[in-house]
Amino acid sequence: MTTMRALVFAGKGQPVLEERPRPQILAPTDAVVKMVKGTICGTDLHILKGDVATCTTGRILGHEGTGVVHSIGASVTMFKPGERVIVSCITSCMSCEFCRKGLASHCIDGGWVLGHTIDGTQVEFVRVPHADGSPHHLMSGASEAAQAMCSDVLPTGFECGVLNGRVKPGSSLAIVGGGPIGLALLSSSLIMITRDANRLKIAANLGATHCIAFDPTAAEEVMALTGGRGVDTVIEAAGVPGTFELCQNLVAVRGTIANLGVHGCKVNLHLEKLWHKNIAITTSLVDTVSTGMLLKLIGSGEIKTDALVTHTFSFAEMLDAYSTFGAAAKHKAIKVIIDF
Ligand SMILES: [Zn+2]
Ligand SMILES: [Zn+2]
Known part of the structure; x- marks a missing residue:
């Protein structure tokens, strides 16, 4: 054999x-x-x-x-x-x-x-x-x-992030999670939020307009950038509870949270903050x-x-x-x- x-x-x-x-x-x-x-x-x-x-x-x-x-x-x-x-x-x-x-x-x-x-x-x-x-x-x-x-990497970012996230010309877009898929998504004016300082630097080189460290003030920084409105499409590209919770704090009225992270444990869904915001949450495998x-x-x-x-x-x-x-x-x- x-x-x-x-x-x-x-x-x-x-x-x-x-x-x-x-x-x-x-x-x-x-x-x-x-x-x-x-x-x-x-x-x-x-x-x-x-x-x-x-x-x-x-x-x-x-x-x-x-x-x-x-x-x-x-x-x-x-x-x-x-x-x-x-x-x-x-x-x-x-x-x-x-x-x-x-x-x-x-x-x-x-x-x-x-x-x-x-x-x-x-x-x-x-x-x-x-x-x-x-x-x-x-x-x-x-x-x-x-x-x-x-x-x-690319089809997952495009299908589960961009298409599911209903990204349209003029939409604001934030990616929470700077792994290979999150970075592959960088193509236009957008916000990258990740823990890893090196990946923030790469994100800036690849065209992210705002690079924000994943820390307790991340949501405030995004709200300041968007005039308090939040972001039309928030892509969850990490697959941990903290990043999905941040996405819920970032999404704008009539926005979309497009999840592409692989989750291994339960996350909290804050419907008490989201029930009236006309948002959509999408999940999929590519x-x-x-x-x-x-x-x-x-x-x-x-x-x-x-x-x-x-x-x-x-x-x-x-x-x-x-x-x-x-x-x-x-x-x-x-x-x-x-x-x-
Ligand atoms: Zn893979
Ligand atoms: Zn089949």
Whole structure:
């Protein structure tokens, strides 16, 4: 049996490298992809903290990255062995009632499965189910690491933040949480609120008009900036109770709180302050309906994602990559790339 090295969730706080059998094609719709560039997501850190009960120990983590198609099942028509692809965090069967409504995150035989309920991409070879509906071909014109941001970061920011947040020309926008997704969202006049001083600096370089430290005076500062009105769209991009509570203090009348953070515990909803404010709260996992368009914008240079990649590690250094990304503020890390 051919084996390979894999990054495995061995229990709370325990990412380990293990030898695992190389995956085979199990269904005619499968592809096996040899990974080229991988990355670690904030969601992987949530899994390691024990926040994601549906991800059991022994799972190979990872739902992002690029690679080469190694083998395909008999019914795969979109990809051939040898082609370069971007793995999508969402698997779509393309035929269930949810996929037909553009809600692939709820696909009855897919959704977020990679690195969650089936083995993921932080490994040399990964089995990708429903290959015709999930990966995308790599584009020319942008670096592979930049395009790896289309596995999850960019479509999540765009779909769960901008589209769900009903961002319109002239809207004010605040992002609470300066992780890779929060930073990837910076495109126009907006307010960034995060704990990490380095990420505030990067946010300013990427175009944030106001950079505010996440501390007890953050809400007052935003209210001062907006003439006491608050912000039309507040994007929650951290996934902890304190940030969601701050969003509730920032949202303007008829505004939207768009949650994209992965939450592992309950948060307080202050309906006593919000019941009359005509607000909406949206929640979702990315459906990846925008990935193709975002890839084109990266290819044409209209979206630049290179600044998000701060560190590169070899796969053998995977545990160092986890400790660097896990202590991102200390290491000034945003997105780490794993070179296979
Ligand atoms: Zn992710
Ligand atoms: Zn489906």
